[in-house]
Amino acid sequence: MTGSERLLAVLRGEIPDCVPVAPDISNMVPARLTGKPFWDLYLYNNPPIWEAYIAAARHFDIDSVMDGYWRLAFPDEEPDGPSREPFIVFRSPDRIVTQDATVEGGRRVWAPTVNVYHIADSPTYRVPPEKIGLPPEPERFEPVEGIRPVDHGPEGLRRVKRLMGDQGLVGVAVIGNLVVSNEADVYRFHDEPEHFEHLAEERVAMVERRFAYLMSLDEQPDFLTVPGSGTLIFQTMDTYRRYAFPAVRRAIELANAAGLSTHLHSCGPEAALVKLLVEETALTVIDPLEPPPMGDCDLADLKRRYGDRIVLKGNLHTTDVMLRGSAADVAAACRRAIDEAAAGGRFILSTGDQCGRDTPDENLRAMVETARTYGCY
16 A cells, blocks of 8 residues: 555545554654755745655655645735735844834834744744844844745645655645633733634634635645644633634534545643544544653553544654654554554554654654554554
């Protein structure tokens, strides 16, 4: 079977030739493999990070589940008001800092945060400039030149799917899994509860608009994704259920009616989410099911409780096992996960959230080899 065939079989509840293997290497490992400064990928799109990811998936021969790394832009999502332009406000050998500005009434108005692009790490977005020793309004700045355009429309989707080929599946995000995602949101949640009541309704309407647009495309994604890093970090389950979940549930409902699989990512605590999503939706896949201390998921227990109703995707520890362990340690952890969750299908061998930049290549290859051999049905 090819990677895409293997994954499609699992999503349909069928038994593939072996357990699919899809470690989370969405960002740092692909960037490292290019040998370029990370800002080339994240700032200048040279190449864009999603393109580097597909190259990395081929390099390691993983069964790629590309859950929203490429963004499909919808026609009504262009921001209102003056257009924003990025400027470089600081440059050193190891980082580039940009700040957006608009022109209003003939005057340049600077955004309240900056983005920091590192030479060998993922970017840090939306940082107050004073936190890194910069003034709110830069004294010196220069335009960002040489950014390569990326097509985020239907033709772009066709290109991404052609690049992916049989290596795996390409997903597109429908709606986020968070309404409270940072400290400022927590304060606003308590100061302006009416905003979140309105937001919950808006999000359902947004899902319906986005889904209608997706269904109008000549070529559609292979699955739909509901991204939400750290769903239960700033949100409680009650907050999530009341304000974020209605739109998530609607997205899954529409996708299911159209015969499209759905994928939900949420690093950190996730066991309660698995229970809710299994009991109240027809979600197809959930990941990364992180074990303690990063998360609260016991893979064997989740398999016993829910493994006949949802595809479980996880859950090797990304630091203790993938980053710091040996290839033998990785193979042992893979065998344990396969023993715990592969019976009857509906399992994709993966990692916790985001393998680190310096994860040894031999450890990723050990995952693939173990899935292809020990993971045979």
